[in-house]
Amino acid sequence: MGAFYLAALVILWAGRRGNVSRKLAAVASVVCLLAGSGALAAAVYPWGNSYGITVNRLQDLPGKGVVPATAGYMALTFDDGPYPPYTDRLLDVLKEKKAHATFFLVAEQAQRHPELVKRALAEGHTVGLHAFRHRDFLKLTEEERQKDLALGKKVLHDITGKEPVYWRPPHGFRDFSVMEVAAAEKLTVVNWSVIPRDWTGIGKQEIHNRVMDKAENGAIVLLHDGDSPFYKASRKATVDAAALLIDSLREKGYHLVSLEEYVQAEKRPGQ
Numbered sequence: 674m675g676a677f678y679l680a681a682l683v684i685l686w687a688g689r690r691g692n693v694s695r696k697l698a699a700v701a702s703v704v705c706l707l708a709g710s711g712a713l714a715a716a717v718y719p720w721g722n723s724y725g726i727t728v729n730r731l732q733d734l735p736g737k738g739v740v741p742a743t744a745g746y747m748a749l750t751f752d753d754g755p756y757p758p759y760t761d762r763l764l765d766v767l768k769e770k771k772a773h774a775t776f777f778l779v780a781e782q783a784q785r786h787p788e789l790v791k792r793a794l795a796e797g798h799t800v801g802l803h804a805f806r807h808r809d810f811l812k813l814t815e816e817e818r819q820k821d822l823a824l825g826k827k828v829l830h831d832i833t834g835k836e837p838v839y840w841r842p843p844h845g846f847r848d849f850s851v852m853e854v855a856a857a858e859k860l861t862v863v864n865w866s867v868i869p870r871d872w873t874g875i876g877k878q879e880i881h882n883r884v885m886d887k888a889e890n891g892a893i894v895l896l897h898d899g900d901s902p903f904y905k906a907s908r909k910a911t912v913d914a915a916a917l918l919i920d921s922l923r924e925k926g927y928h929l930v931s932l933e934e935y936v937q938a939e940k941r942p943g944q
């Protein structure tokens with residue numbers, strides 16, 4: 674019996690991080706009920722749209738058409754900006770290489786550097802929301818979560834004139850109720866499939882190699898042009914790695930796209 678309760682708690686813990694499928698949670702819930710623990714059954718059960726879709730690869734994005742089997746698409750995504758001078762330099766690199774990326778912005782940073790947000794949008798990048806303030810959403814109340822997302826959306830809308838539709842939760846942390854708040858705010862949750870851990874002080878070559886090892890069609894790469902919440906660390910290695918990566922990935926035949934660009938490209942017939 675002890676092992677059974679332990680297993681249920683492990684599922685609950687993993688579920689809070691979005692790592693348990695809806696089906697598995699439902700099965701675990703029924704087992705809990707049969708074993709006589711109504712409370713555990715209720716806790717584990719995936720209520721409502723609490724297990725909403727998390728996009729980990731480009732193919733998961735809603736609103737796209739049929740993915741051509743031969744196409745190799747990848748997306749570079751950058752979190753925690755805008756953060757001068759690294760966001761500026763990164764935009765320079767992307768412009769020079771004619772590549773588009775996706776930025777998940779901390780909205781209170783966006784308020785400090787609105788010109789960088791406008792520039793990213795004007796140069797064809799997708800602007801998504803990371804949070805108004807960079808906090809672990811699992812530790813916030815329902816009201817705090819809702820307020821943070823609504824304010825973050827408003828700030829980005831005020832700067833760009835566009836409502837963000839993609840949201841990356843800080844640290845990727847989400848659970849049933851975080852997903853519900855995201856759905857209520859009409860945000861699609863986007864995490865990643867490749868995580869080179871560029872914030873750990875590794876050099877550009879190591880960042881580059883870690884991404885290349887995991888490169889595949891539809892991969893979404895998590896990188897950082899910012900350093901939330903203190904904004905002290907250098908992001909030079911990431912910016913330099915981005916330049917190397919764009920060249921290497923193109924050599925391998927990948928198209929580098931922003932999330933919006935991918936959805937648009939997939940809608941076009943005959944491609």
Ligand SMILES: [Zn+2]
Binds near residue numbers: 752753803843844901
């Ligand atoms: Zn972050």
